[in-house]
Amino acid sequence: MGEQCEVLPDECWELIFKLVEHHRFASLSLVCKRFLSLTNRLVVRLLISDSTLVLLPQLFRRFPRLRTIDLSEFHGDVDALLSLIAKSGLDLQSLCVSNQKSLPIDGLRVLGSKMKNLRCLNCSKNGTLQDRDLGLIAQLFPHLEELDISYPEHGYGYSSNGLPDWSSSSRPISDAGIYSLSEKLKGLRKINLSGNYFITDKSLDYLSMNCVLLSEFFIHYCGFITQNGIALVLRRCANLNSLSISGIGLPFVNLKACLPLNKLILAHCRNFTFNGISALLCKHQSLQYLDLEAANFLTDECMCELSKFLRSLTYLNLSMCNGVTNSSFFNLTINCPFLNEVKMVGTSLGAKDFTTGLVANSRVKSLNLAQNSSLCNDTIKRVAFICPNLSLLDVSNCVNITEEGVLKVLQRCSQIRYLGINHCSGIKTLSIDFELSKLEELCVRGLNIDDNGLATIGNRCQRLLQLDLAECFNVTAKGVKEVVRKCGLLREISLKWCNNVNVDVVAWMVFSRPSLRRIVPPPGFIPTESRRNLFLRHGCLICEG
Template identity: 70%
Template sequence: MGEQTLDLPEECWEMIFNLIEHYHFVSLSLVCRRFLAITNRLLSRLVVSDPTLLLLPQLLRRFPRLRIIDLAGFRGDVDALLSQIAKSGLDLEALGVSNQKTLPVDGLRVVGSKMRNLRYLNCSKIGFLQDNDLGLIAESFPFLEELDISYPEHTLSYSSIGLLDSCVSARPITDSGILSLAVKLKGLKKINLSGNHFITDKSLGILSRNCLLLSEILLHNCDFVTQNGILLVIRGCANLNSLSFSGIWSSFVDSRFKDSFVCTKSLCAVDFSDSVISDELLYSIAEACLPLNKLVLSHCQNYTFSGISSLLCKHQSLQYLDLELANFLTDEYMLELSKFLQRITYLNLSLCHQLTNSTFFNLTRNCPLLNEFKMVGTNLGAEDFTTSFVVNPRVKSLNLARNSSLDNDTISMFASSCPNLKFLDLSCCFNITEEGISEVLKRCSEIRYLRIEHCSGIKTLVIDYELSSLEVLCAWESGIDDDGLAMIGNRCCRLLQLDLTGCSNVTVKGVKEVVQNCRVLREINLKWCNNVDVDIIAWMVFSRPSLKRIVPPRGFVPSESQRNLFLRHGCLVCDG
């Protein structure tokens, strides 16, 4: 029977494997050579860090269908590495070189000459990114469609009178750099300019005139971009469907703004984060009848219930809504708004301090498609439970962190309302104990990701059943002790990641229980676990082959020979 099963066409096996998380490919590749070849073909993304470098030539040959390579964690010679990638024969579609001290211009030039199908380039958080670099990017990748040059890390010098020092050779990105980019990248569809503090409205005019296919632009923390610049983009980019900016002051809306929203017919996602907006602005959006499915008003000021209710009434097909820190919202207001949220799948009401249990149950009842729900730092648990609830099987993710009044009884009721949870964050919910978390796990048996950071009342998991779905447990500075780790080891057979940072009740005994019994464990963090002896590290590496990353307790600094020995066994041991 086994032989007949292996005779399935390779296309069938590929379809089956594509339904499986990629981290299971390691186990599948060990079954037979055929499975090894199939999993090698299916892997499309590679993250390169320093320890990967020695194996890079073999990896590039082993995975012929790589389409995405990310070098954000690499700290060596990036130019040489990019030249090696360029000569590999791969046909990359996306490349990430973020978090580097400088832009690797030589390496990018070589990659651009070899890989003409590259469409996405991530150059975020590059030190000393300047106008000349943008010209190089445009020349090297003329068919680029998506570019991220957000948050360059400049250290600027100023003269005694406060002006930028002329001796500084590395200048921030300016409108001139955007011009050199825009005139050559005619096919650009998405650009992230966030954190470029010296570009002005002129840059937005340049982009709207030259990049006619531009459909998405991000402009967070761009100090000299004003409402007028936003108008240029809205009016000039006929294909614009997503606009994201922050820090804009709009205490009033003139006729130009209203006309602009009426003119654009494709805008479906708007992010006004950290801006001062008015009800008039929300009224104008409502009147424009846009195909809006995403609205972000996180940390916005000056608008009221009247403005947001008017907009939501006209856009009842909205799927994504973020109202974080909307302090005017009450349970009564949210009950009224819930009538317009029949299609909502993502909802963030974090830091809305007046909201209580009533809002949670009303929304899970009235929003049948709700999938991800955030109520961080609200007033959950502060009132007695008086509202009836229904089961909402669609809710898969709940973030209820920093609700200090949330207790065992309330979280048990929430779990009953959302039995199909896969992600749950209860960090800093200080009144929850192991009794409450055990009830949650019993009612939500499909949880894969659980955060109980700073929950000192949770010392163990009192369970007599398998948690076969749990893959990630973050218990940073929780009360977890050795008995808790023994229970985790015995009941969490598929655990992949365990973060025990600052768990002072954990010792070598508990760590051994987890390592011995969690046979697919890939990462464990023991930072600041001061009662764990550092001598256990070598035992962990050799006892559990699945381990790929260990953060040891404070005081463990592996020598170069130790680090290389651990790497040969497939495990990166970081400095403690």
């Protein structure tokens, strides 16, 4: 077998490794130098934080195929960092400069002169973003296909008449800036305008007229955008397949033609009704992704009718829809054969009796049922019967669920990789007496779990990668050491607000468990810069939760 592995071409190994999740590359790279080289070539995305700055030259050499760099967690000199990236020889296709105080203009100029293949730029949550910046972006990166300019963080005061005073700060993005952008970026396919409060329907007019390839629109909380602007987009953008709208009044307009729409988000939108959404879904029955969060008019009867148009659906969000209960969930799992992910946070799931004749749907893999106060053991057991192949289940803040219900789910759904039971006050401990060989992420924030419970987790969940123990006031360093000893693959652990955990356990974990990459320490842990760097050299980042 070893000889066969040696003669297998690199191309074959790359195809095999591409089927492996990236967080497992670290283990593969330890097998041999050849696997190290191959996994290095497959890493295409890098998140740069302040603590990784000193390692950048080595990282750029180690991962020559990096295509995406994310600077959203970097708070140093972004211009200097972009200049360094420009000299790296990388061929970037995507860059995120989100969460910065201002747009790093000088750094982007240097980068734009070197990297001609940039297709995706994220400038979201960027302070002082304004019209002239949009012109510069279009000039530096004329081949952009995706642009995110959402939620610019402008600071301004108010004049005596109560209107914003822009005299001492930059003016926000306006329709003029969007017009200039649309004139220069003809190849734009995706744009996020969310949170730009001063643009109007004119911006949608310019984009839909000049950027004929646009296929994805994100328009959340733009107060001067109306249904007329949305109607323009729907009429003109023949390639539109994803439309995301939130916080906008939206009486639906009848469409004369069907778009190739496969993703529709109407979260927290006002004024639209069952008749409007029904007419729209009837014409777009190939829809795969639907988000109707906070559509308060929805009832079980409505969802029964709508589910007839959703046979292609793979994702559905009905969170904050108080009128939907068990009946909606069961009808959807029957009528939507391709359904993979369901989000029903804060609904009335569990409030009504169950229907008979439950039918299993093996395709449903992800359920977020958090904040359902009526959800109880009986309901969650039946949910597990319907969805036996779950890999993700979140029932956080479901106060009527107890240990019994959770254990029944885990016995039925042996493929679960993520379990979220944060703040489930009915769960006092986890007396697991069977192996959870697939479980990788466990979130028990705010539970009364103690050291004995941690010992059980360590014994039964030995493939665990992430463990969130924040606000678990009954655990001590003894229990933490026990679970860290047993979980040999553990990469992340949070001890935030664990007041009874001695701070000395942090150093013990770093040196005892080499797989750890991120630790949120308990209260009172204040490392020196030299000690933080020492932990980082061992591959572990100490950070706030």
